[in-house]
Amino acid sequence: MFKAKIWKLGDDIDTDIILPTEYLAFETVEDMKPYAFSPLRPELAAKIQPGDMIVAGHNFGCGSSREQAPEVVKALGISCIVAKSYARIFFRNAINNGLLLIEQPDLYDEVKEGDVAEVETGKEIKVNGKSYPIASLPDNLLEILEAGGLVKAMRKKNGLD
Amino acid sequence: MGHTLVEKIIGNKVGHEVKPGDIVTVPVDWCMIDDIMVPFAVQKFEEMGFSKVAKPDSVVLIYDHFLPATQVDDSRHFRVGDEFAEKYGIKNVHRTDGICHQLMTEAGYVKPGDIAFGTDSHTVTYGCVGAFSTGIGYTEMAGILGTGELWIKVPETIKVEIDGTLPGNVTSKDIILRIIGDLTASGATYQSLEFTGSTVEAMSVASRMTMSNMAVEAGAKCGIFAPDEKTCDYCKIPYDDSIKALKADDDAIYSKVLRYRAEDFVPVCACPSLVDNIKPVSELKGVKVNQVFLGSCTNGRLEDLRTAAAILKGKHVAPFVKMIVTPASRKIYREALHDGTIEILNDAGCIITTPGCGLCCGRGGGILSDDEVVVATNNRNFLGRMGTSKVKIYLASPVTAAKSAIAGEIVN
Numbered sequence: 066m067f068k069a070k071i072w073k074l075g076d077d078i079d080t081d082i083i084l085p086t087e088y089l090a091f092e093t094v095e096d097m098k099p100y101a102f103s104p105l106r107p108e109l110a111a112k113i114q115p116g117d118m119i120v121a122g123h124n125f126g127c128g129s130s131r132e133q134a135p136e137v138v139k140a141l142g143i144s145c146i147v148a149k150s151y152a153r154i155f156f157r158n159a160i161n162n163g164l165l166l167i168e169q170p171d172l173y174d175e176v177k178e179g180d181v182a183e184v185e186t187g188k189e190i191k192v193n194g195k196s197y198p199i200a201s202l203p204d205n206l207l208e209i210l211e212a213g214g215l216v217k218a219m220r221k222k223n224g225l226d
Numbered sequence: 227m228g229h230t231l232v233e234k235i236i237g238n239k240v241g242h243e244v245k246p247g248d249i250v251t252v253p254v255d256w257c258m259i260d261d262i263m264v265p266f267a268v269q270k271f272e273e274m275g276f277s278k279v280a281k282p283d284s285v286v287l288i289y290d291h292f293l294p295a296t297q298v299d300d301s302r303h304f305r306v307g308d309e310f311a312e313k314y315g316i317k318n319v320h321r322t323d324g325i326c327h328q329l330m331t332e333a334g335y336v337k338p339g340d341i342a343f344g345t346d347s348h349t350v351t352y353g354c355v356g357a358f359s360t361g362i363g364y365t366e367m368a369g370i371l372g373t374g375e376l377w378i379k380v381p382e383t384i385k386v387e388i389d390g391t392l393p394g395n396v397t398s399k400d401i402i403l404r405i406i407g408d409l410t411a412s413g414a415t416y417q418s419l420e421f422t423g424s425t426v427e428a429m430s431v432a433s434r435m436t437m438s439n440m441a442v443e444a445g446a447k448c449g450i451f452a453p454d455e456k457t458c459d460y461c462k463i464p465y466d467d468s469i470k471a472l473k474a475d476d477d478a479i480y481s482k483v484l485r486y487r488a489e490d491f492v493p494v495c496a497c498p499s500l501v502d503n504i505k506p507v508s509e510l511k512g513v514k515v516n517q518v519f520l521g522s523c524t525n526g527r528l529e530d531l532r533t534a535a536a537i538l539k540g541k542h543v544a545p546f547v548k549m550i551v552t553p554a555s556r557k558i559y560r561e562a563l564h565d566g567t568i569e570i571l572n573d574a575g576c577i578i579t580t581p582g583c584g585l586c587c588g589r590g591g592g593i594l595s596d597d598e599v600v601v602a603t604n605n606r607n608f609l610g611r612m613g614t615s616k617v618k619i620y621l622a623s624p625v626t627a628a629k630s631a632i633a634g635e636i637v638n
Contacts, residue, residue: 104610124412132363158363219274
């Protein structure tokens with residue numbers, strides 16, 4: 066179980082919003098961090114604290130296949146994203162980078178920015194005294210997530226870790 | 227039980243029948259890595275501890291987004307790509323030939339029935355020749371480089387049936403924009419779009435590419451056409467029984483069927499700043515235009531340039547409009563030079579640039595400023611994609627783009 070402060074975004078948060086193209090070629094994800102979400106909320110990246118969570122509506126991460134998007138969210142210390150739905154490439158990329166994504170249909174409409182959530186993975190999220198059920202991921206994805214991402218899973222397969 | 231086209235392609239590759247929801251590991255025929263993602267894919271490949279690339283001849287490196295380089299760090303991407311190709315014996319490297327999604331079929335790589343993955347979301351484009359192809363991240367690409375395979379979930383399929391004859395000022399771009407508007411930007415998430423009907427049968431492969439290319443804007447995993455004689459001519463392969471078998475069964479099961487009459491389509495734009503914010507051009511009267519962009523993997527092909535040239539012939543773009551034309555590939559550029567298309571566009575006052583992604587991804591020339599309007603033939607109008615977040619991007623067909631350039635406002 067972990068507690069997390071909520072930052073709330075809307076529907077269709079695309080990957081150009083999460084990290085615009087002009088910052089994609091920065092050599093490290095640390096360099097990219099200040100520009101996360103800048104087209105929509107330029108102040109947000111500086112305010113996010115490690116352990117915070119993002120709550121959003123439908124189709125989070127739509128758009129390009131840039132993996133810098135989930136990487137930069139992970140690097141900001143976001144513990145998990147809770148959205149109504151995700152775009153498929155972002156979903157895979159997030160899991161491959163060890164970033165926890167949770168689908169929940171009702172929570173978005175009933176919480177506000179700044180609320181604090183208690184998350185019990187694979188079971189429920191509690192906010193303002195109300196419980197929201199959440200599902201578990203398929204086994205093959207859980208394996209990657211639990212290994213800490215696809216790189217670590219492959220290193221294990223190659224006998225390195 | 228019958229199968230949809232994507233179920234057949236995946237089933238053929240894994241050697242047994244598959245159904246939507248099955249998680250299967252597929253052999254990968256082609257993997258495409260573009261210049262933006264090269265250094266990251268290489269880094270992940272090395273971190274994973276692989277000592278060789280499983281299938282070097284299946285790998286294609288293409289430099290297009292950063293070409294010619296406009297920022298001081300861009301050339302690092304070319305250098306890392308070249309070194310990786312040299313070290314691991316990758317022969318398929320395109321350094322100045324055009325946009326990755328144009329080249330993957332044009333240069334003879336992806337064929338009907340193939341499975342391809344690329345580090346760019348518009349990898350869905352190769353559905354135009356009856357291949358299953360989709361975008362992935364660079365970490366998964368690194369995994370494919372090392373193993374030659376990838377797990378996928380077999381998608382459900384939405385069938386899109388279009389019959390009849392299109393009005394003269396309507397192109398396949400207007401069709402796919404309308405479909406995205408009807409489905410919404412997430413309406414086909416995780417699913418395959420299968421395009422059928424007499425209208426798509428009558429289309430060129432180039433027009434089909436425009437529709438496959440934008441399938442991802444409705445969230446789709448792929449956007450696919452059954453291959454026919456035109457596909458085989460384009461791919462330079464015989465139209466034999468194995469190709470004819472690549473079509474959906476009559477009793478295939480679809481999650482949804484959308485039916486359209488071609489005669490009902492009208493010219494449309496995707497208005498700022500969502501791809502599913504679709505409005506008829508007739509409702510956009512009086513929107514003044516600062517710039518027009520004709521190009522990209524969506525609409526930078528010879529037929530698109532010719533369409534614009536037919537409209538611009540003997541005319542001139544409006545005095546305050548800059549019209550940028552970027553052919554999708556070197557081959558298209560040469561053909562457009564040879565047949566006089568480039569001359570017409572040049573005489574009409576267009577700015578012709580070298581083949582590549584250009585303005586579509588906010589690189590290259592043509593960046594705009596607050597409150598400026600661009601009519602663009604590419605696939606995305608997201609906030610900040612072509613300059614500041616207050617630039618207004620209207621996505622449109624080459625017909626609407628050319629007519630709007632002359633009028634100085636959005637018209638068709």
